[in-house]
Amino acid sequence: MHRVLVIHGPNLNLLGKRETDIYGTLTLEEINTAVRAKGLEYGMQVETYQSNHEGDIVEKIHAAEGDAEVIIVNPGAFTHYSIAIRDAMASVQVPSIEVHLSNIYAREELRHKSVTAPAAVGQISGFGVGSYLAALTAADHILKLAKGTWRP
Numbered sequence: 001m002h003r004v005l006v007i008h009g010p011n012l013n014l015l016g017k018r019e020t021d022i023y024g025t026l027t028l029e030e031i032n033t034a035v036r037a038k039g040l041e042y043g044m045q046v047e048t049y050q051s052n053h054e055g056d057i058v059e060k061i062h063a064a065e066g067d068a069e070v071i072i073v074n075p076g077a078f079t080h081y082s083i084a085i086r087d088a089m090a091s092v093q094v095p096s097i098e099v100h101l102s103n104i105y106a107r108e109e110l111r112h113k114s115v116t117a118p119a120a121v122g123q124i125s126g127f128g129v130g131s132y133l134a135a136l137t138a139a140d141h142i143l144k145l146a147k148g149t150w151r152p
Contacts, residue, residue, distance in 0.1 A: 002143050003067060004070045006047070006073075006132065007061070008028060009050075009075040010078065011076055012050055016028070024128045026128070028050060034129055034132070035136065036048070044140075058084050061088040061094075062091070064094050065092040069139075069146075070097065072097050072132065073096055074100060074101070075116050079115070080114065083115060095120075095121045097120055097124065098114065098120040099123070100125035101126075101127075101128050102125065104125050124138070
């Protein structure tokens with residue numbers, strides 16, 4: 001089984017109650033359940049983690065080295081200003097994929113810049129839970145490329 005770590009940033013613990021017109025009505029646990037189930041289809045063991053604290057996210061990324069093969073991260077508001085999370089992503093030898101439930105580029109201007117995305121292999125945004133599911137497809141692609149088994 002491939003090991004994938006999914007990190008949810010600040011305020012995502014309030015999904016299902018928080019700004020449902022933007023983030024939808026699924027709870028974080030419902031998203032985690034869907035992500036774990038989809039991961040199993042790809043032969044992935046998916047660990048999920050949520051924190052509202054920047055340093056805890058940095059430490060979780062550091063701890064992923066040697067444990068996870070891919071990190072999927074939704075940095076939440078930290079996307080727009082956390083050099084610490086960006087540097088953690090760049091510091092470990094684990095490829096990361098940035099995801100967002102909403103399309104950050106169609107929202108307020110302050111959300112248009114991601115300081116974390118340059119440290120990621122890629123970014124997926126705007127598809128709700130589908131952003132996470134698409135990231136698992138991308139993770140599968142990354143893992144197959146690393147093993148030399150990917151075929152179009």
